[in-house]
Each structure stands twice: as structure tokens, then as C-alpha cells.
Amino acid sequence: MPAPVPHRTSAPSSDARRSSGNPWVVELRELGRRAGSMQPFEKTLPAPEGWRVELIGVPVGAEVELRLRLESVMEGVLVSGEVDVPVVGSCARCLEPVEDTLELDVQELFAYEGSTTEETSEEDEVRLVEHDRIDLEPMIRDLVVLSLPLSPVCSDDCQGLCVDCGQRLDDLPPDHSHELLDPRWAGLAGRFASSPDGDENTEEN
Ligand SMILES: [Zn+2]
Ligand SMILES: [Zn+2]
Numbered sequence: 366m367p368a369p370v371p372h373r374t375s376a377p378s379s380d381a382r383r384s385s386g387n388p389w390v391v392e393l394r395e396l397g398r399r400a401g402s403m404q405p406f407e408k409t410l411p412a413p414e415g416w417r418v419e420l421i422g423v424p425v426g427a428e429v430e431l432r433l434r435l436e437s438v439m440e441g442v443l444v445s446g447e448v449d450v451p452v453v454g455s456c457a458r459c460l461e462p463v464e465d466t467l468e469l470d471v472q473e474l475f476a477y478e479g480s481t482t483e484e485t486s487e488e489d490e491v492r493l494v495e496h497d498r499i500d501l502e503p504m505i506r507d508l509v510v511l512s513l514p515l516s517p518v519c520s521d522d523c524q525g526l527c528v529d530c531g532q533r534l535d536d537l538p539p540d541h542s543h544e545l546l547d548p549r550w551a552g553l554a555g556r557f558a559s560s561p562d563g564d565e566n567t568e569e570n
Pocket of ligand 1 (some may be wrong): 461520523524
């Protein structure tokens with residue numbers, strides 16, 4: 366008689382689900398502590414909140430592409446590689462939407478607790494390997510926030526807005542101007558223009 370097939374109540378959990386649940390936290394069990402061992406970390410992860418400055422930032426949930434290499438070194442784990450980060454904001458001059466992708470280089474040491482690097486660094490200056498894990502999120506957030514422009518522009522030669530009507534100058538003809546005359550002078554100007562005694566208006570046939 367064949368053994369009864371066990372009833373499965375749920376799909377098997379993936380590796381990602383079995384770990385801490387935070388996709389930015391990398392388990393280092395595979396890497397080990399033997400200096401020289403290496404592990405690629407190539408993933409696309411959703412951006413968390415808070416990666417932004419005033420006018421531009423990374424939309425929550427946007428796809429951040431990581432092409433990293435984790436390398437075991439004497440003092441800890443060296444993380445290096447590249448990160449592509451989509452950013453969305455508005456032009457500081459004309460307020461038009463701005464979209465871009467930051468391509469950032471990463472190189473950062475996560476020190477082992479008790480290593481010389483940890484002991485000789487200020488607490489807030491060093492990233493640590495904790496419980497055989499590293500959290501990539503604060504490192505990449507710092508890198509992104511430092512790379513975001515305080516005054517993003519839609520193009521380097523954006524002319525901004527017309528101070529009189531508020532329209533985008535780049536969308537207007539080059540001779541756009543407002544010859545707004547003071548209403549008190551407008552009548553006078555009209556009188557000059559149609560002056561019957563003016564030389565310019567004299568018809569010579
Ligand atoms: Zn602009
Ligand atoms: Zn105008």
C-alpha cells in the first residue's frame with residue numbers, strides 16, 4: 366500500500382521568506398569568515414521610505430537594482446559594486462517633473478564586532494556585521510541621499526518661469542514679453558500714437 370501523500374496546506378516558502386523578512390538584510394552564512402571568499406549579491410529590491418531630499422527622491426517601492434559583491438576580508442565584509450536607483454522629482458526652476466536614474470558606485474566595509482576597525486572607529490562611523498548579517502539599506506540610503514541634487518533641473522539650460530505670467534519660458538516663443546504699461550500712461554500713449562499733428566502720421570501723397 367503506498368504511503369499517504371501528506372496534505373500540503375501552503376506553498377513552500379522561498380529562501381527570501383525564510384530569512385529575516387527584510388530584503389535588504391543579507392545573511393552571511395554562505396560567505397563564511399575565510400578571508401578571500403566572495404559572494405555575488407545581484408538583486409532588484411523595492412525602495413523603502415525616506416530616500417529623498419526636498420525636491421527629489423526615490424518613489425517608495427521603485428525598483429533598485431543592485432549588482433554587488435560581498436568579499437570576506439580580515440576586518441569584516443567588503444561590499445562593492447554598482448546600484449541603479451530611479452529618482453523622481455520636480456525642476457527647481459520650472460517645476461516640471463524630473464525623472465532620472467542614479468548610477469552609484471558602492472564600496473563599504475562592514476566591520477566585525479570586536480575587530481580593530483570597530484574598536485578604532487567612532488560608533489556612528491562604522492557599519493557592522495551583526496549576528497552574521499549586514500543591512501544594506503542604511504548604507505545605500507546614505508549614498509543615495511548624498512547624491513540627490515538639492516536643485517534638480519529638467520535640463521541644464523532650463524530658463525525657468527516667466528516672472529510676469531508664470532508660464533514655462535522654454536514653452537513660449539523666444540520673443541515672449543509683457544509690455545504692460547501703467548494704465549495711467551496708456552491713454553497718453555494712445556493719444557501720441559494717433560496725434561493728427563505728428564510728422565509720422567502725416568500722409569504725403
Ligand atoms: Zn525646468
Ligand atoms: Zn509671461
